[in-house]
Amino acid sequence: MEKSASADGREHWMALEGGTDGSLGRAPYTSRFVGIGASIPERRQSSDELMASTKYRTDIDLERLTGVRERRIAGEGEDSYTLALGAARDALASADCAAEDLDVLIMSSISHYVGGLRWQLDPPVSVLLKEALGARRAMSFDISNACAGMMTGVFILNDMIRQGRIRRGMVVSGEYISQLGVNAALEVRTMMDDQLASLTVGDAGAAAILERAPDGAPGLEVAGFTTLAEHSRLCLAFPARVGRGAAMYSDARALQEVGIEDTVPMLRETLDQAGLRFDEIDYFIPHQTSARAIKKGVKEFSEILGGAPKHVVVTVDEFGNTSSTTHFLALWKYLSEGRFVKDDRVLLLSIASGLEVGIVIFKVDGLVGRHGHDH
Amino acid sequence: MGTIIEASATATATAHQRSLTPGALQLADAAARSCLERAERTAEELDLLINAGVFHDRILSEPALASLIQEDIGANLDRPAVAGRGTFSFDVSNGACGLLTGISLVDGMLASGTVELGMVVASDMDPQPGVSEGFSFPGVGGAVLLSADDSRAGFTAFQFATFPELAGQFYSYVDWHDDAERGLAGGGQNTITVEITESYATRALECAESTARELAGAQALDLGEVDLLVATASVPGFGEALATRLGIPGERVASLPDGLDGAHTAAPAVALESVQLAEASTALFVSAGAGITVAVALYRA
Numbered sequence: 324m325e326k327s328a329s330a331d332g333r334e335h336w337m338a339l340e341g342g343t344d345g346s347l348g349r350a351p352y353t354s355r356f357v358g359i360g361a362s363i364p365e366r367r368q369s370s371d372e373l374m375a376s377t378k379y380r381t382d383i384d385l386e387r388l389t390g391v392r393e394r395r396i397a398g399e400g401e402d403s404y405t406l407a408l409g410a411a412r413d414a415l416a417s418a419d420c421a422a423e424d425l426d427v428l429i430m431s432s433i434s435h436y437v438g439g440l441r442w443q444l445d446p447p448v449s450v451l452l453k454e455a456l457g458a459r460r461a462m463s464f465d466i467s468n469a470c471a472g473m474m475t476g477v478f479i480l481n482d483m484i485r486q487g488r489i490r491r492g493m494v495v496s497g498e499y500i501s502q503l504g505v506n507a508a509l510e511v512r513t514m515m516d517d518q519l520a521s522l523t524v525g526d527a528g529a530a531a532i533l534e535r536a537p538d539g540a541p542g543l544e545v546a547g548f549t550t551l552a553e554h555s556r557l558c559l560a561f562p563a564r565v566g567r568g569a570a571m572y573s574d575a576r577a578l579q580e581v582g583i584e585d586t587v588p589m590l591r592e593t594l595d596q597a598g599l600r601f602d603e604i605d606y607f608i609p610h611q612t613s614a615r616a617i618k619k620g621v622k623e624f625s626e627i628l629g630g631a632p633k634h635v636v637v638t639v640d641e642f643g644n645t646s647s648t649t650h651f652l653a654l655w656k657y658l659s660e661g662r663f664v665k666d667d668r669v670l671l672l673s674i675a676s677g678l679e680v681g682i683v684i685f686k687v688d689g690l691v692g693r694h695g696h697d698h
Numbered sequence: 699m700g701t702i703i704e705a706s707a708t709a710t711a712t713a714h715q716r717s718l719t720p721g722a723l724q725l726a727d728a729a730a731r732s733c734l735e736r737a738e739r740t741a742e743e744l745d746l747l748i749n750a751g752v753f754h755d756r757i758l759s760e761p762a763l764a765s766l767i768q769e770d771i772g773a774n775l776d777r778p779a780v781a782g783r784g785t786f787s788f789d790v791s792n793g794a795c796g797l798l799t800g801i802s803l804v805d806g807m808l809a810s811g812t813v814e815l816g817m818v819v820a821s822d823m824d825p826q827p828g829v830s831e832g833f834s835f836p837g838v839g840g841a842v843l844l845s846a847d848d849s850r851a852g853f854t855a856f857q858f859a860t861f862p863e864l865a866g867q868f869y870s871y872v873d874w875h876d877d878a879e880r881g882l883a884g885g886g887q888n889t890i891t892v893e894i895t896e897s898y899a900t901r902a903l904e905c906a907e908s909t910a911r912e913l914a915g916a917q918a919l920d921l922g923e924v925d926l927l928v929a930t931a932s933v934p935g936f937g938e939a940l941a942t943r944l945g946i947p948g949e950r951v952a953s954l955p956d957g958l959d960g961a962h963t964a965a966p967a968v969a970l971e972s973v974q975l976a977e978a979s980t981a982l983f984v985s986a987g988a989g990i991t992v993a994v995a996l997y998r999a
Contacts, residue, residue, distance in 0.1 A: 336784040338745060338807070338813055350810060433759055433760050434759070440874065441871050441873045442759075442873070442888075443871050444791075444872065444890075445870040445871075445892075445989075446793060446988035446991065447793060447988070450862055453860060453862065462858040463858075463991075464792040464799045465791040466789060466790050466791065467759070467790075468788040469761045475788050479806075482806050482807055486810050549786050550747075550765050550784070550785055551775070552765045552766075552787065553769060555765040555766050555768065556766070558760060559758065559760065560758070560759045560760035561758050561759060562756075562888035563888065564887070567888070675761070676760050677762060677787065679762075
């Protein structure tokens with residue numbers, strides 16, 4: 324049976340919601356971000372320090388190769404749960420919102436460490452977060468979608484809010500993944516090693532609160548997602564053989580190549596749906612894998628789509644790849660530093676193992692003034 | 699317009715034991731394929747694929763198992779330059795309530811018109827036979843295929859509740875175990891452990907009953923109207939015991955067969971194998987699991 328055109332009469336590769344005329348998704352409401360939170364460990368680890376810990380002499384200049392100067396490392400008593408909890412509280416504070424006002428709470432990290440390097444499968448970590456926050460009314464569950472976890476949570480909440488099923492929800496993540504680097508350091512031998520990407524990761528928590536926007540107020544303009552599953556096995560992670568925590572094996576080069584190539588039509592689709600050109604994006608926040616990959620990707624996107632976004636956000640130099648939290652950690656940093664003005668339009672691009680491609684376009688609007696020195 | 703179940707299917711480790719070693723992924727793949735066949739649908743028609751299993755092969759944490767299932771069943775793998783619509787896949791983890799949680803998410807995206815056909819798949823299999831501790835769930839996968847139907851009510855209400863004071867009743871985790879027996883310096887392995895207390899079944903029943911009654915109250919549902927109860931909590935006898943508490947006759951319970959009555963995340967799909975959902979005018983789905991978390995859904999023909 325042929326797949327028919329969607330309800331709006333058009334063919335889309337992505338699952339898409341929103342658009343210039345609001346036609347996609349038959350939605351009576353618009354959702355908007357109302358609070359962004361983060362939780363960042365104190366301890367910093369430079370790439371030189373990490374590479375000095377490798378078991379074998381590698382001669383890899385990690386900082387030059389990836390642009391990762393340093394990353395944060397969870398300290399005593401910190402894990403996925405505590406990082407997520409800290410970010411959730413920060414987001415609630417920035418949104419001037421009580422936990423009891425949350426209708427949905429989604430935990431979206433890859434890592435589920437609770438109580439050190441103990442990976443919790445049951446109960447879902449969201450149950451613990453709900454209790455600790457006092458989000459009494461919230462429906463809670465965990466999702467997992469590699470580094471696209473938080474963006475997937477945003478897509479889900481956006482759908483629920485636009486339909487009027489809920490008024491307000493939070494997606495939160497706590498990534499305690501620096502142990503990937505510790506384990507990789509025991510095995511990595513060359514620059515071509517399939518655990519090289521594990522040396523670029525860092526720990527962080529992030530949270531985003533979405534709510535129903537008042538009538539006429541700006542919010543999420545388009546949200547889209549797809550899974551290009553022919554590439555699903557390019558990056559795999561599971562408990563390590565060599566020690567506590569996990570290990571991750573990836574074909575980083577192939578991931579980067581197909582990620583860039585296959586993302587172009589997705590960007591075109593979402594921009595078209597939003598009625599925008601790429602150069603009308605004020606801030607482009609891609610997934611933070613390496614500075615080199617971001618530079619290459621933006622160059623190709625700009626050449627093919629015509630025009631470049633006004634600003635490209637890079638935080639991988641100071642935080643490393645913090646997995647599912649990267650977009651919201653970057654957003655939080657820029658909000659805290661007062662870099663946005665209300666009219667700025669942001670495009671979040673997730674390219675993650677799966678291969679997941681997720682895109683969200685929104686106006687910063689009311690987020691300005693809710694963070695850092697402005698708040 | 700309502701979200702209806704077009705088909706459901708299961709796959710058991712016993713039935714697939716001739717194929718290598720059936721793990722959670724193979725069970726999910728088989729259940730998904732069987733479900734599509736029963737509905738006379740193709741994988742290309744899938745817009746949304748959610749996996750809700752907890753115990754994956756190799757305890758895989760990345761990517762989402764759903765993306766591997768998508769690749770295995772061949773759902774829209776072509777590069778996006780090819781015209782058409784793709785498939786969006788991700789995992790939900792909500793213990794034994796995962797399948798119903800996934801169904802509620804598909805229901806939302808069907809209602810918004812974002813997707814037209816969605817599938818929720820769940821499977822569990824001991825990832826470390828002979829090594830894991832306390833793992834007692836049978837190897838089984840289940841799948842439920844959902845679409846919107848203008849002429850039928852389908853799922854009309856969902857109710858979720860958590861009882862965090864009972865979080866210790868059902869606990870599973872992966873942790874490093876030193877390999878002291880073999881005397882290897884620094885040796886050991888990451889091992890999966892499942893701990894379920896003796897009182898879990900009773901506590902789960904109490905939580906499920908209160909949540910089901912809450913939904914009944916909110917929906918003005920007379921529980922006597924329920925002509926099909928699909929109730930699971932990863933422990934044998936849960937459906938029958940809940941029916942007694944809710945005053946629903948035992949013959950209206952979708953029972954799980956021996957050997958699969960302790961099924962974990964796929965249990966609702968397993969229970970559906972024993973009944974004709976289309977013949978039920980009012981079906982009540984109840985799942986309870988670690989948390990303790992309860993999910994209840996009302997399904998009207």
